[in-house]
Amino acid sequence: MAQLYFDDVKEGMDIATVEKTPTTKTLVQWAGASGDYFELHYDKDFAQSMGFPGPIVHGRLEAAYLTQLLTDWIGDKGELRKMSVQYRGNALPGQTLSLGGKVTKRYSEGGENLVECQIWVKNPEGKEITPGTAVVALPSK
């Protein structure tokens, strides 16, 4: 996996978009892996009783995808320091989600090279259903 260096990062730089298509099987896997057995994510009748068309994708699964977007981008020597996301829309299993980001700030603090980014998950209509921010620490060349 390529290593990203602080020297190569510029404000406004894009994080390459990655697509994920969580299926109902993925939601079952997530329940087992995460311990989140809330029926909203696998029981159609329960989901409909709460006013949803059917089971919806776990917000934390979308957040997990975003952590992968970042750890893949920063390489082995980079470190994810902070991440915040807001869940503003729902994704349905089978939909292809686009994950991406953009560098908003690049600075040094306390002897560390830090980069702030906007990050997002977009649904197939292009709506940002899970926007957020992140801070990563990067090595210098």
Added chain:
Amino acid sequence: MVELKWASVDEIKALQGKKTEKVLGIDQHMINLYTDCIGDPNPKWKGSAPPGLITTAMISSGAVFLGIPLPYKRSVAAGTDWEFKKPYKAGDTLTTSHEFFELQDKSSDKGPRALMIYKSTHKNQNGEVVAISSNTIMSY
């Protein structure tokens, strides 16, 4: 497993500050279940734990463990904040302190709505803080 319960806003506010502690051993099987699910084949996660693992419900969700009732019929995750302080790996034991921090009543003429905020601190077997997290559940 979450057992859904309901109560009034005032009854739930009386539970603000309720805490619990959970201990969880991190092993490679747990890491594999996580990386297989999200499709993350990074070889770094053989031994090292991906930061995202700590964001999963079994570790970071006070809502799962504290059993605080909900004020309204529907509820969804509204947002999360994480601060990753220190790497962790298979073989580590995480002790997480969960707190139901507060209920913010946001009801208006558009309808009932409340934000329920949970805060968690995750420490390793040496007592070092590995991560701090905050999760918000919206009930409406």
